[in-house]
Amino acid sequence: NAGVTQTPKFQVLKTGQSMTLQCAQDMNHNSMYWYRQDPGMGLRLIYYSASEGTTDKGEVPNGYNVSRLNKREFSLRLESAAPSQTSVYFCASSAPGQGTYGYTFGSGTRLTVV
Amino acid sequence: GNSVTQMEGPVTLSEEAFLTINCTYTATGYPSLFWYVQYPGEGLQLLLKATKADDKGSNKGFEATYRKETTSFHLEKGSVQVSDSAVYFCALRSSNTGKLIFGQGTTLQVKP
Numbered sequence A: 001n002a003g004v005t006q007t008p009k010f011q012v013l014k015t016g017q018s019m020t021l022q023c024a025q026d027m028n029h030n031s032m033y034w035y036r037q038d039p040g041m042g043l044r045l046i047y048y049s050a051s052e053g054t055t056d057k058g059e060v061p062n063g064y065n066v067s068r069l070n071k072r073e074f075s076l077r078l079e080s081a082a083p084s085q086t087s088v089y090f091c092a093s094s095a096p097g098q099g100t101y102g103y104t105f106g107s108g109t110r111l112t113v114v
Numbered sequence B: 001g002n003s004v005t006q007m008e009g010p011v012t013l014s015e016e017a018f019l020t021i022n023c024t025y026t027a028t029g030y031p032s033l034f035w036y037v038q039y040p041g042e043g044l045q046l047l048l049k050a051t052k053a054d055d056k057g058s059n060k061g062f063e064a065t066y067r068k069e070t071t072s073f074h075l076e077k078g079s080v081q082v083s084d085s086a087v088y089f090c091a092l093r094s095s096n097t098g099k100l101i102f103g104q105g106t107t108l109q110v111k112p
Helices: none
Strands: A004-007 A010-013 A019-025 A031-035 A043-049 A064-068 A074-078 A087-094 A109-113 B005-006 B009-015 B018-021 B021-028 B032-038 B044-050 B056-059 B062-065 B075-076 B088-094 B100-102 B106-111
Touching: A004 A087, A010 B106, A019 A031, A019 A087, A031 A064, A043 A064, A043 B100, A074 A087, B005 B088, B005 B100, B009 B018, B018 B062, B018 B106, B021 B032, B021 B088, B032 B062, B044 B062
Parallel strands: A010 A109, B009 B106
Antiparallel strands: A004 A019, A019 A074, A031 A043, A031 A087, A064 A074, A087 A109, B005 B021, B018 B075, B032 B044, B032 B088, B044 B056, B056 B062, B062 B075, B088 B100, B088 B106
C-alpha cells in the first residue's frame, strides 16, 4: 500500500548510544518531516526537508541530525541519546504546493532511552 | 507566530452523545485548517480539512467549519460511537511556510 513507512517500530537505547530512524515514502512527495510526540505537547517539528537536497531545522532540532538521502528517504539520527529524547517519533510527507494539502504520516517509532 | 489551541481533555462521553472539540488558531496570511485523528498505537490520519473561510470539512459524520471572524475550527459530531475513542489534533498549514502546526491534542473517550 502507498504511504509512509517507518522503521523500527520500537527501540530501547541506553544513554549515549546512537541510532538512526528510517523513513521512506512512495507517493512522489517533495517534502518530508520529522516530528516528536510527547504527552500534553502535541507534535513538535524536529527537522524538515522541503525538497530533495535541502533540510532545515524545526522547533526542537537539538540533539538530532537528518539526511535526505533521495526523494523517497529521510532519516533522523540521534548521535548520543538522552532520556529527554524518549518519545514517539513520526515521519510525514506532503505533496507539492503550499497550504491546501495535509500531510501523510507513518505509524511512528516508539523510542525509550534508559 | 502561528499557533493552534485546543480544549483540554480528556473528554468523556456516552455513546450517541453530541461532541464538540474546540479549536482556535492564530496565523498570518490564509492558512488551511485540518483535523487529524490518532487511534491507540497508530499514526495520525487526516480526518477532514478546510482551505478557506466558511468552508466546511466533513468525513465519517464529523464536521468543522472554518470561521475566520472567530479564528476557530471546532470539531463536531452528532452521535459519537465507542469506535470514535481516539486523540484528535487540530492543525493549520501556513500559506507562507507550508509547515503544519499542531494543537496539543484532545483525548476523547466514549463509553457504551
